[in-house]
Amino acid sequence: MAEWNPWQEMQRLRHDIDRAFEQVGWRNGGRNGRTFPTAFLPGRAARAYPLVNVSEDAHALYVTALAPGLEPTAIQLTVQDNRLTIAGEKQRVAAEMHPDAFHRSERAAGTFVRTVTLPIDVEP
Numbered sequence: 052m053a054e055w056n057p058w059q060e061m062q063r064l065r066h067d068i069d070r071a072f073e074q075v076g077w078r079n080g081g082r083n084g085r086t087f088p089t090a091f092l093p094g095r096a097a098r099a100y101p102l103v104n105v106s107e108d109a110h111a112l113y114v115t116a117l118a119p120g121l122e123p124t125a126i127q128l129t130v131q132d133n134r135l136t137i138a139g140e141k142q143r144v145a146a147e148m149h150p151d152a153f154h155r156s157e158r159a160a161g162t163f164v165r166t167v168t169l170p171i172d173v174e175p
Contacts, residue, residue, distance in 0.1 A: 100163045101137060105170070112169060120158070130175040138164045
């Protein structure tokens, strides 16, 4: 029978917490030039936005992002090493729509930044 080691459990927990902070841009106790992802869905847990699929074949790497309601020109893409950053702003309502005219508004809006680690280094 294996012996329970509380120190080993604490080390595993610390590793998991460190990995979570690395994913949102905090490393070695300081900011790393990146920001926390926006909690883009109010009333729910923070969710990465836009949602992405990353795939590849023998010839290329493909990233498909789901960002409904945004024009492609409203999205900024940057690549550094093996990190793709997708940023932009999703407007709440069209300018001609008065906010008081809404009976229900469930579609989130605001700025977003999402950094995705790619499986290979790519050229911008």
